[in-house]
Amino acid sequence: MLSDFIILRQLTILPFFMKHYNTTDIAEMDKIFRLNLINSCTGYKSANLLATRSSTGKTNVAVFNSVMHLGSNPPLLGFILRPDTIPRNTFKNIKETGVFTVNHIHQDMIEQAHQTAAKYEEHISEFHKTGLEEEYLDDFFAPYVKQSSIKLGCRYLNEYHIIENDTVLVVAEIEHIYFEEGIQMPDGWLRLDDAGTVAINGLDGYALPALLDRFHYARPGIEIKSFFKEEKTKK
Amino acid sequence: MLSDFIILRQLTILPFFMKHYNTTDIAEMDKIFRLNLINSCTGYKSANLLATRSSTGKTNVAVFNSVMHLGSNPPLLGFILRPDTIPRNTFKNIKETGVFTVNHIHQDMIEQAHQTAAKYEEHISEFHKTGLEEEYLDDFFAPYVKQSSIKLGCRYLNEYHIIENDTVLVVAEIEHIYFEEGIQMPDGWLRLDDAGTVAINGLDGYALPALLDRFHYARPGIEIKSFFKEEKTKK
Numbered sequence: 411m412l413s414d415f416i417i418l419r420q421l422t423i424l425p426f427f428m429k430h431y432n433t434t435d436i437a438e439m440d441k442i443f444r445l446n447l448i449n450s451c452t453g454y455k456s457a458n459l460l461a462t463r464s465s466t467g468k469t470n471v472a473v474f475n476s477v478m479h480l481g482s483n484p485p486l487l488g489f490i491l492r493p494d495t496i497p498r499n500t501f502k503n504i505k506e507t508g509v510f511t512v513n514h515i516h517q518d519m520i521e522q523a524h525q526t527a528a529k530y531e532e533h534i535s536e537f538h539k540t541g542l543e544e545e546y547l548d549d550f551f552a553p554y555v556k557q558s559s560i561k562l563g564c565r566y567l568n569e570y571h572i573i574e575n576d577t578v579l580v581v582a583e584i585e586h587i588y589f590e591e592g593i594q595m596p597d598g599w600l601r602l603d604d605a606g607t608v609a610i611n612g613l614d615g616y617a618l619p620a621l622l623d624r625f626h627y628a629r630p631g632i633e634i635k636s637f638f639k640e641e642k643t644k645k
Numbered sequence: 646m647l648s649d650f651i652i653l654r655q656l657t658i659l660p661f662f663m664k665h666y667n668t669t670d671i672a673e674m675d676k677i678f679r680l681n682l683i684n685s686c687t688g689y690k691s692a693n694l695l696a697t698r699s700s701t702g703k704t705n706v707a708v709f710n711s712v713m714h715l716g717s718n719p720p721l722l723g724f725i726l727r728p729d730t731i732p733r734n735t736f737k738n739i740k741e742t743g744v745f746t747v748n749h750i751h752q753d754m755i756e757q758a759h760q761t762a763a764k765y766e767e768h769i770s771e772f773h774k775t776g777l778e779e780e781y782l783d784d785f786f787a788p789y790v791k792q793s794s795i796k797l798g799c800r801y802l803n804e805y806h807i808i809e810n811d812t813v814l815v816v817a818e819i820e821h822i823y824f825e826e827g828i829q830m831p832d833g834w835l836r837l838d839d840a841g842t843v844a845i846n847g848l849d850g851y852a853l854p855a856l857l858d859r860f861h862y863a864r865p866g867i868e869i870k871s872f873f874k875e876e877k878t879k880k
Contacts, residue, residue, distance in 0.1 A: 427826035430783070436720050436819070443833035448717035450835040451797060451822055453691030453749055454844040454854055455714065478713055479690065480725060481810035482683035485671050488807075490715060514688055520857060521869045528863035539865070548665070562686060570805050572723075574816050575716035581809050584671070587686055591662035598678035600685040602846045609689040609844045609854050611837045614861070614872075617854035619689055622755060622843065624850040628763035630774070634756045637849075 450612035454619075457515040457610045459523055459542070460489070461553050462503035469544055469553050470499040471536045473523045475610040477512055485584040487512065487564065492577050499532060501580075508566050509551050510582070513558035516606040520616040522557075550586060559605050560589045599624075685847035689854075692750040692845045694758055694777070695724070696788050697738035704779055704788050705734040706771045708758045710845040712747055720819040722747065722799065727812050734767060739815070743801050744786050748793035751841040755851040757792075785821060794840050795824040834859075 436444060455475040463469045480486040491501055504510050515523040519542070526536040537544050543556035550563045563586030570579040593604040603621045611617050624637040671679060690710040698704045715721035726736055739745050750758040754777070761771040772779050778791035785798045798821030805814040828839040838856045846852050861870040 429822075429824055429826040429829065431822045432783070433818075433820045436822070439833070441718070444720070445717045446830075446833035447822070447835065448720045448819065449714055450837060451795060451819070451824070452712050452714045452722050452747065453693055453842060454689055454837060455691065456688030458688055476713060477687050478711060478725070479684055479687045480807065481727070481812060482680045483676070484810060485679070485683045486810055487687050490713070492716070512687065517857060521860070524860045525863050525869050528865045528867075530865045534865075548667070560686060560688075567809055568807075570807065570814070572715065572803075572805065572814075572816060574802055574818075575719060575721055577716060579805070579807075579814060581807060583668075583809075584683065584686070585668045587664075587666045587671070587682070589664055589686070591664040594664065595681075598674070598681035599847050599850070600682065601850070602685065602689060603852060607688055608857065611854070611856065611859075612834050615834070615836070615856055615859040617838060617856045619844050619846070619852035619854040621846065621850055621852045622752060624846075625756070625759045626849070628760050630763045630765045630769075632763075634760050 454609040457608045459513040459555050461511045463552050464503045465506045469535045469537050471526050472500050473526050488579050488581050504566050511552045511554045512562040513555035514560040514607045517618050519557050689844040692843045694748040694790050696746045697735050698787050699738045700741045704770045704772050706761050707735050708761050723814050723816050739801050746787045746789045747797040748790035749795040749842045752853050754792050
């Protein structure tokens with residue numbers, strides 16, 4: 411039914427209906443409906459697996475859609491912890507050992523990545539249950555995910571308690587970066603669609619982005635320049 | 646040259662080379678190279694235009710790749726301000742008036758969106774310079790971007806100073822949500838690829854995601870279930 415509607419809409423037989431929800435509507439929504447709506451209305455999210463190891467050697471890996479760039483000098487990232495829903499082992503291990511890894515989710519591992527969100531008992535490693543493999547690089551204490559072709563070794567720096575909804579922003583420094591050499595452009599930029607990295611739509615939708623264009627620094631009064639069109643002109 | 650290498654790599658004639666940068670490598674990088682690398686290594690980012698209006702009626706619109714979901718009840722989002730590089734008018738107007746809008750960037754507006762990053766004089770509105778149009782809905786003080794088919798009216802709640810790199814996390818409540826009705830699934834979820842919403846790769850790459858799959862809640866010992874495969878079976 412819904413797909414029929416979308417086809418009709420695309421044929422522009424039906425007009426576009428603009429739906430509006432206000433504060434009262436949002437407050438009165440069914441919990442799951444609101445969860446799906448609010449999680450998807452801010453746009454795409456990064457798709458990463460955070461992996462840790464406890465001081466006694468138990469490993470843990472969990473899907474996160476909240477890893478964000480915080481700054482490049484020093485190289486910082488952040489992620490949001492939700493005390494009521496998060497896989498608590500991840501945070502416990504980070505506080506114990508100071509380190510964790512961030513591993514990209516690629517198109518061929520979305521089922522395995524999503525399965526890490528299941529609430530396994532504390533003594534069970536999601537690595538063993540999902541087919542994701544541990545990998546240890548350059549004596550870093552936390553495991554990387556072998557299947558990921560972009561991975562970061564990170565050290566906990568600080569946390570900020572967000573009082574508005576009792577969540578925590580964790581701030582960490584990126585100490586190691588690993589990636590397949592061919593996806594890096596000469597100016598440092600990693601072309602994520604060459605790695606098959608996915609993005610998350612809401613809580614449970616996995617989407618594969620394809621690069622449309624990349625633009626040079628914008629300046630007033632100057633037309634936006636594409637990296638790729640410029641290359642073509644040069645040739 | 647680079648594209649030739651990628652073709653060769655895809656034919657698996659060349660092996661995959663794993664590149665590694667450590668803390669020292671990152672610290673010693675050229676500034677722009679590090680900026681491109683660190684901005685792209687954490688995965689895809691949301692692509693939004695933040696629009697504001699000063700108390701004297703001057704409007705402002707600027708591209709942001711840091712808008713993030715913070716929680717659904719209450720409906721909260723956040724974004725990161727970089728005091729040295731951000732379009733300061735946005736923050737000044739938010740502090741003056743308490744409100745701003747978040748408008749999705751779609752595939753047909755990426756040039757216009759990127760152009761808003763140019764440093765125009767304070768009295769010049771990026772709306773006038775880029776062809777993006779202001780739209781006022783339900784007496785909300787801040788303008789929406791007419792071309793966006795998903796837009797949020799937001800109210801400033803708080804800010805957190807991140808001391809590690811002197812940035813600011815702004816926390817806001819979502820008061821209004823507008824979108825084209827056809828992109829919403831019956832469980833509240835907005836299917837962003839039906840809206841042509843893009844994701845940002847680094848600072849300046851715009852990518853169009855296509856949905857691969859959407860999964861039900863994960864449970865230990867139960868195979869991951871797809872929303873769409875289940876629908877097929879029902880038919």
